[in-house]
Amino acid sequence: MNTLTIKTTILRSLLVSLSAIFFSITVNAQVDEPLIQEISELAQDQELAQESESESESESESESESESESESESESESESESGQKQQAIIIEHSVQEGDTLSSLTEQFLGDSNLWSLNAEINPQLSNFNYLKPGSMIRLITGYEIIEPEVEAAQAKIEIIANEVGKSLQRSDWLDAKTGDELQPNDGVRTQAASSAVLIFVEDTGSESRIQISENSRLFISNEKQESGITRNEIEIEKGEAELKIDSSAATDPATLNEFEIIIGEVSTKPSFDASGQLSTKARLAEGDSSQIMVYSGNSAVESGGVSVDVEKGMGTIAKSGEAPSPPEKLLEATVLSTDNPQTAILGESLIVQWGILEGAAAYKLELCKDSSCSQVFRSENVSVEAKRTLSDLPLGISHWRVSGVSASGLDGFVSKTQSISVTEPLPEPEPTKIPWYIWLIGLMYVIYIINTLVWYMSR
Numbered sequence: 280m281n282t283l284t285i286k287t288t289i290l291r292s293l294l295v296s297l298s299a300i301f302f303s304i305t306v307n308a309q310v311d312e313p314l315i316q317e318i319s320e321l322a323q324d325q326e327l328a329q330e331s332e333s334e335s336e337s338e339s340e341s342e343s344e345s346e347s348e349s350e351s352e353s354e355s356e357s358e359s360e361s362g363q364k365q366q367a368i369i370i371e372h373s374v375q376e377g378d379t380l381s382s383l384t385e386q387f388l389g390d391s392n393l394w395s396l397n398a399e400i401n402p403q404l405s406n407f408n409y410l411k412p413g414s415m416i417r418l419i420t421g422y423e424i425i426e427p428e429v430e431a432a433q434a435k436i437e438i439i440a441n442e443v444g445k446s447l448q449r450s451d452w453l454d455a456k457t458g459d460e461l462q463p464n465d466g467v468r469t470q471a472a473s474s475a476v477l478i479f480v481e482d483t484g485s486e487s488r489i490q491i492s493e494n495s496r497l498f499i500s501n502e503k504q505e506s507g508i509t510r511n512e513i514e515i516e517k518g519e520a521e522l523k524i525d526s527s528a529a530t531d532p533a534t535l536n537e538f539e540i541i542i543g544e545v546s547t548k549p550s551f552d553a554s555g556q557l558s559t560k561a562r563l564a565e566g567d568s569s570q571i572m573v574y575s576g577n578s579a580v581e582s583g584g585v586s587v588d589v590e591k592g593m594g595t596i597a598k599s600g601e602a603p604s605p606p607e608k609l610l611e612a613t614v615l616s617t618d619n620p621q622t623a624i625l626g627e628s629l630i631v632q633w634g635i636l637e638g639a640a641a642y643k644l645e646l647c648k649d650s651s652c653s654q655v656f657r658s659e660n661v662s663v664e665a666k667r668t669l670s671d672l673p674l675g676i677s678h679w680r681v682s683g684v685s686a687s688g689l690d691g692f693v694s695k696t697q698s699i700s701v702t703e704p705l706p707e708p709e710p711t712k713i714p715w716y717i718w719l720i721g722l723m724y725v726i727y728i729i730n731t732l733v734w735y736m737s738r
Contacts, residue, residue, distance in 0.1 A: 364425040369400065372418045380407040387420045432460035433501055433511065434477045437488065440654035441473035449498065461499060468496040469518070474655040479511060483535050485526040485555075487511075492519045493658055510537040519562035524576075527555035544599035545569040545582040552576045552591065564688055568598045572609060572689050594689040610636050610683035610691025613665070622700045625674055632666040633694065639663065639683035643690060647678045650696050660684070672701045 372383065380398060385391040398407055400417045410416065436445070436459045445455035446466035455467065461477065469475055469491050477499070479487040491497065495518025502510050513520065526535055532555070540547040540561045547569075549559040557576035564570050571580050572594040580587050580595050585602035589595050597603035616632040623629050633642070642661040646669075648654035661667050661681075669679070678698050683691040 365422040366425050367396075367400075367419045368421045368423060369417050370420055371415055374410040374412050374414045374416060376412045378410050378412075380404070380410065383416075383418055387418055432480050433463050433465075433499055434461045434479045434489075435459065436461070436467070436475060437478040438474075438476035438653050440475070440648060440656050442470035443473055443475045444468050444470075446498070463500045464498060466496065466498040467491060469493050472656050474653075476653050479536070481536055483526075483531070484529040485524060485535055486528075487522070487524045487536070487538070489513060490521045490523065490653060492521075492655065494518050495520060504537070508534065508537055510539055512539050512541060514541045515561055515563055517563060519560060519570075521558065521560040522549060524549075524551070524557040525555065526551055526557070529555065540571075542569040543567065545571075545580065545597045545603075547571050547578050547580050549573070549576055549578045560690065564596075566598070568596055570689055571595050571597070571603075574609075574692060592692075594687075596687060596689070604687075607685070607687065607689065609689060610639055610685055612692040612694045613642075613681055613683060615681065615694050615697050619697055621698065622702065623669075623672060624704050625672075625701055626704070628668055628670040629699070630666055630668050631679065631697075633681050635665045636683040636691070638685060639691075640686040641684040642667075643682045643684055645680055645682075645693075646672075647680070647696070650678050650698070652678060652680055652693075652696060669699070672699060674701050674703065676700050 380401075381391040381394045384394040384397050388396075394407065396419055397417070398404065400419065404410070404416070436443075436455055436457055439455060439457050443455045444452040444467070445459055445461065446452050446468070447462070448464050449466060452468065455475070460480075461467070467475055467477065471493055473493050475491045477489050477491070479489075481487060489497075496516045497518075497520055498514045498516070500512045500514070502512065504510055513522065520540075522538060522540065524538070526532060529535055532551075535551075538549055540549070540559065542561060542563050547559065547561055549557050551557050552575055558574040559576065559578050560570075560572040560574070562570040562572075569580075569582070571578060571589060573589045573591055575591055577591065578589045580589055580597055580603045582597035582599065582603050583601045587595055587597075587603040587606060589606045592609050593606040594609050595603045595606045613636050614634040616634070619631045620629045636642075641663065642665065644659045644661050644667055645652055645655050646657040646659075648656055656673075659667070676698055678696045680694050680696045682693040685691065
């Protein structure tokens with residue numbers, strides 16, 4: 280046997296052995312597969328049984344808890360019913376021949392054993408078994424439940440932007456949401472980049488709102504005047520708020536509620552103009568001073584025993600215990616450039632511009648979620664340069680406006696709003712994928728060219 284035959288025999292034996300091993304593994308796997316499946320199903324059944332058992336235990340626990348809760352609820356309900364205040368219904372009765380206190384109690388209350396109740400309200404009687412015919416006595420005929428008086432809400436949270444909290448009766452702060460009702464002595468506070476709008480609950484036909492800026496805190500209360508008119512008090516402890524009232528649709532202007540804004544010892548009492556409009560902004564500024572700005576109507580600002588009348592388009596500054604400064608004119612509204620961009624890509628920065636105002640020491644730029652800027656989510660102070668680079672704008676449509684700020688820190692009239700639509704960037708096109716069979720054809724073509732060249736050169 281030559282060497283080639285020996286190698287071939289060894290290779291065949293090795294292939295046969297590998298085939299046998301592979302066949303054995305395959306057969307064992309096929310044989311054990313039902314067993315493995317059976318073991319897996321058994322484990323799953325056991326797991327399901329444990330889960331159902333735990334579920335039944337939890338259900339029984341929840342049932343017992345619900346039963347105990349229902350029992351406690353029924354007890355609380357019975358306690359609530361027994362704890363309700365009742366008022367006796369009492370009538371005057373002319374005694375007839377044969378009347379006794381027991382028989383009359385049986386007649387009106389259905390139980391003669393309750394005669395002592397009637398005895399208490401008739402202290403003039405000395406003999407309850409004998410009543411003199413023709414005499415007048417008092418009798419209880421039943422009871423009526425006295426419903427507890429529920430204090431009406433003074434205001435309601437109408438709009439919220441970002442983080443806003445509420446305080447009930449000056450207690451701990453809770454998260455606020457749109458529609459929350461506020462009673463007297465309740466408060467609202469806003470965090471950075473947040474704002475809120477309260478609407479006062481009135482039945483006069485007037486619409487009264489107060490817009491609260493970021494980083495602000497205020498409390499509301501009311502007081503009934505001798506004239507019957509309610510005065511709503513707004514106490515600003517931090518930040519700023521703007522009161523806006525439209526009384527043009529009021530049913531009776533003589534019955535309109537009054538408003539007073541209080542900052543420390545500075546009091547501001549706004550009043551309507553001839554068209555029934557009112558707009559006054561009040562701010563607690565640095566140095567414990569109050570800044571009052573009137574955009575419509577009038578306001579009487581009182582501090583240090585001195586009252587100053589601030590007309591539309593004017594403003595004043597007052598410190599607690601000191602007289603208000605002479606009213607100064609507010610800056611007019613600036614005009615936004617018509618060349619400002621109206622669209623932007625998310626993450627892209629853009630420059631906006633507006634007209635320069637004479638006398639402006641700075642500008643206040645506000646970014647809002649709505650065109651009326653009742654939801655301000657960003658407020659920035661801009662230097663004298665009448666332009667600003669905006670960045671990190673949220674996806675969607677944002678609105679912005681500008682107002683001039685005087686050297687004394689008073690805000691002027693706001694400009695009209697402009698909108699910017701921010702969209703997501705277009706996705707980058709995916710690279711074109713070449714199918715595998717194209718690569719195979721190309722490879723075969725290259726091999727063919729190489730073989731052709733080899734054949735040609737070997738001739």
